[in-house]
Amino acid sequence: MTQPREVREAIMSAALVVFTEYTYGGTAMAPLAERAGVAVGSIYRHFPSKEALGNAVYRRWKTRLGAHVIDSVAADVADEPIRARFGRMWRGMVAFAVEHPDAFAFLELQQHQSYLDAENAALTERIYAAAGELISAGQARGEIRPGDPTVLMSLAYGAFIGMCASMRGSGLDEERLALSENAVWDLLRCP
Amino acid sequence: MTQPREVREAIMSAALVVFTEYTYGGTAMAPLAERAGVAVGSIYRHFPSKEALGNAVYRRWKTRLGAHVIDSVAADVADEPIRARFGRMWRGMVAFAVEHPDAFAFLELQQHQSYLDAENAALTERIYAAAGELISAGQARGEIRPGDPTVLMSLAYGAFIGMCASMRGSGLDEERLALSENAVWDLLRCP
Amino acid sequence: MTQPREVREAIMSAALVVFTEYTYGGTAMAPLAERAGVAVGSIYRHFPSKEALGNAVYRRWKTRLGAHVIDSVAADVADEPIRARFGRMWRGMVAFAVEHPDAFAFLELQQHQSYLDAENAALTERIYAAAGELISAGQARGEIRPGDPTVLMSLAYGAFIGMCASMRGSGLDEERLALSENAVWDLLRCP
Amino acid sequence: MTQPREVREAIMSAALVVFTEYTYGGTAMAPLAERAGVAVGSIYRHFPSKEALGNAVYRRWKTRLGAHVIDSVAADVADEPIRARFGRMWRGMVAFAVEHPDAFAFLELQQHQSYLDAENAALTERIYAAAGELISAGQARGEIRPGDPTVLMSLAYGAFIGMCASMRGSGLDEERLALSENAVWDLLRCP
DNA sequence: CATGAATGAGGATTCATTCAT
DNA sequence: TATGAATGAATCCTCATTCAT
Known part of the structure; x- marks a missing residue:
């Protein structure tokens, strides 16, 4: 200390x-x-202030969570199917939520508008945008259903958050993880 | 007055x-x-207190929002397919969110743990459970994919909230509504 | 109350x-x-704040004190000699300092830069300027010694404050008042 | 260091x-x-404390400033006219204020009651008293107007401070110095 | 001896709640 | 019954002072 x-x-x-x-x-x-x-x-x-502390905590963990998203998008392995990249992203976020349940709950289950600074707002945007690119790429390749990518992203990310919120405490087993990954992929993929 | x-x-x-x-x-x-x-x-x-007022507001609107859910489940029309009941529930919630955007944002986009009383917590549970029954019924009939109904419900409801949050302000057109309803149904239904 | x-x-x-x-x-x-x-x-x-309270107190009393100064200058009685106007101003300020010793001590024996608002700064300036006009008028009429009016004013007002500070507590009798009035007039007048 | x-x-x-x-x-x-x-x-x-530091700074500079006053009084050169001694004192103080503007501003333009110790209070008194003696001596010789020496001293010293305060920043030229010295002497001298 | 991080009492300000009118 | 001024505990933050390194 x-x-x-x-x-x-x-x-x-x-x-x-x-x-x-x-x-x-x-x-x-x-x-x-x-x-x-x-x-x-x-x-x-x-x-310097409570606000600065809040932003520091947010920034640290949002950056780490975002790394899972951004990495999985950036990894533009030649012809890797979108499904595989989605799977990596999904499992990456799940891993984060499981390893750092407090951080995940803080980040995604609470509201931050009242104190978030511009840098953190931009960071949040960037991560959202990265996930959006995965959707768009999938649509371009005919693997993800057509339609407003923002809507699809909000649905998928909302589903993820909803699941994590409801599992908070009880824990996620392999079966439930597979279920949710498949279900959300079916939400996204071309029917 | x-x-x-x-x-x-x-x-x-x-x-x-x-x-x-x-x-x-x-x-x-x-x-x-x-x-x-x-x-x-x-x-x-x-x-009697700010807390009581907060709970009264929450109760009123959560009850109304819940009615859409509970009604669509209760309406156990003989052999109506689950898809139809899901559609009614989904559109009911959408209608609520569109007609009462403030109420919906208050209920689902904010946190209430700090002041919610037991009655409201139970109310929220009840609505959740009602939606869960729809899932279970669908599974029993082979229309909804097997697996923990709570997970599926959290995914679906989380998707709904995520979409509403992201559309708050910009508004939802018919196309996006159809897209989201179909996508979430694909999340739920047996593949 | x-x-x-x-x-x-x-x-x-x-x-x-x-x-x-x-x-x-x-x-x-x-x-x-x-x-x-x-x-x-x-x-x-x-x-609304301690600062606002400080300014309100300052404003009230500075306005009252300033009235003695401004009135004595404004009263531009035809050919009244400057000496008479100076006497009125001096005795007016003395009367204020005697009747409101706390207010006078607060106003003139303390520092206010750290919290004074623009309005009060302007008020203070205005009063200073009014006193300066008396000096200038006296110089124009040959009754006050030539030279930078600001210097003369600072000397005279400083003398007044110095006297009040030193008399704070002990009190001012007629004799001392006459002494100081005459002395300061001799500081100002054409020798 | x-x-x-x-x-x-x-x-x-x-x-x-x-x-x-x-x-x-x-x-x-x-x-x-x-x-x-x-x-x-x-x-x-x-x-040992901030207070002690404040007192040390005050003591050092007040002592130096006081030296100008005390010296000009102590220098009891036989029949030197009071006017000359006053002139020396005045110019000594002016020299101090010009050479050490910060020290002078600190000493005379700020308040110290909240932390000044007894020794410094006594020091301040002593300097005041020394100046008072010059006044008394002048009165005894018929060169300074009769009346309470304390009043005269406060007037003169207040005038000095007032002038320095108002000139802080702009600076004092020879003309203004001569003006102020003469004016204050006229305040003191037998009319 | 010097350092500067740690301390915690104290200061300005907010706001849910009460109560005299 | 309605009002809104009064209350004072609680909040964020500062800073003189201490002390382990």
């Missing part, structure tokens, strides 16, 4: 936990500090 | 608007009262 | 007292509220 | 600058330390 890095980590880690449990707006700095094992004032040595 | 009923209505109506715009937590009683055209103190004659 | 006016007055009155004793920056809202006999939150119903 | 003496000097020098710019109360220890090129903690090795 003596390394500045460690304190910063302790704060970000505690922030994720308490923000996830009580939401950003519902969390006071005092309990957050207590959870991190530091004094309130110490938080302000590492983050 | 002299009838107690009318005042209560004015308050609930104003609450829906401001809660939707600023969220429950982000709304102070003073602007709410101003919007309703009453004094702050008057709100407390009709609702 | 039930009239809003009375509460506002109580707050402004308490503010003058505590600001004078502890300075604006050295005064916390809690003791101020206690002195005014109201809760801290009540202050914010009447003044 | 390795000599304790040098560090102490760096701190006192930085303190004068930042206190003058932001006032004692408006200055935090961190920027003060940064300006001095030392760590915050190091300040506390040389001064």
Whole structure:
């Protein structure tokens, strides 16, 4: 806890936990500090404001979650079918949600408009856009059903979030994972 | 505005608007009262607390939204195919979201854990369960793919919410509605 | 204390007292509220911020003090000698300082740059300018010594403030008043 | 900077600058330390508290400013006219204000009651008293007008401060200096 | 001795709720 | 019954001071 890095980590880690449990707006700095094992004032040595802390936590985890999406799109392996790329993206997001359930709940099950900065808004947009490209590419190849890609993306991503929300706590087994992946692919693919 | 009923209505109506715009937590009683055209103190004659008001608003609209779900399930018309019942439910929810965009945004695009009472939690559960029954019935008839009905329901309802969220503002045309209904049905139906 | 006016007055009155004793920056809202006999939150119903309260107090008293200056200049009685007008202004300011020692100490013995708004800065300028006009008029009539009017004004007003500061507490008798008036007039007048 | 003496000097020098710019109360220890090129903690090795530092700075400069006053009084050159001694004192103070504008502004244009210790209060008194003696001596010799010496002193010193305050920034030329010296002497001298 | 991160009391401000009118 | 001013606990943030390295 003596390394500045460690304190910063302790704060970000505690922030994720308490923000996830009580939401950003519902969390006071005092309990957050207590959870991190530091004094309130110490938080302000590492983050200029609660808002900055919220954005730092959001940015860190959204970036990691986005990596799964962006990687799976970027990996433009020659003639790899869209289905395979979708599968990679889906399982990547599932892996993230399973490994970091708090981070996922914080990111996708809560609202952030009130404090998100422009950089984070852009980051969120970028990830959305990357997923949209996968849809468009699939449509171009006749593997994904025609129609407004935004609608399809919202449906698929909404489905993912809905599933994660409902499974939060109970856990996801292989069977359920396969079910949801196949079901959402059927939502997307050309019938 | 002299009838107690009318005042209560004015308050609930104003609450829906401001809660939707600023969220429950982000709304102070003073602007709410101003919007309703009453004094702050008057709100407390009709609702014992902000929490109670939030729950009243939630209950009213969740009940109405739930009616579309429950009705479409209850209407156990002999051998009506599940697809038709799903279509009725889907279009019912869409109609609700289109007719009452504020209410829908309030109900499904915001978080309520911090103040929802047990009754409302149960109500939400009940609606979820009703939708789950439609899934189960469809599975029993071989029309909906096998697997954990909760997963399928979360996927489908999540897709619905995701679509509504992304379309909020821009609006939903017939084409997009048809697209989403078909896509989500393909998510549910036996492949 | 039930009239809003009375509460506002109580707050402004308490503010003058505590600001004078502890300075604006050295005064916390809690003791101020206690002195005014109201809760801290009540202050914010009447003044949007501590800064606004400080400015309101400053404005009120600076306006009153300035009236003595401006009136004595405005009263452009035909051929009234400058000496007479100076005497009126001087005694007016003395009367103010004697009747409202707290207000005078607050206004002239403390610093306000950190919170004064533009309106108050302009007000202060205006009063300074009015006094400057008296000097210029006196110079034009050959009654006040030639030279930069700003310098003469700063000397005279500084002398006034210095005297009031040093007399704060002990009080000013007729003899001392006459002495200071004559001395400052000799500072100004053509030798 | 390795000599304790040098560090102490760096701190006192930085303190004068930042206190003058932001006032004692408006200055935090961190920027003060940064300006001095030392760590915050190091300040506390040389001064037990912010208050002690403020008093040290005040004491140093008030002593130097006071020297001009006290010297001009002490120099009881036989039959030197009071006018000459006043002139020396006046020009001494002007020289100080011109050579050390920050120090003068800090000392005379700011408030120190909130932290000044007894020693500094006594020092201030002593200088005041010394100047008062010059007045009394002048009165005894019939060169300064009769009346309460304290009043005359406050008037004269207030005039000096007022002039310096108003000239801060723009600067004092020879003409204005002569004007002010003569004017204040006319304030003091027997008419 | 110097450092600067950590501390936590204290300050301004907000807002759900109460209650005198 | 309706009003809205009053309340004061709770919030975010600052900063003088301490102390482990």
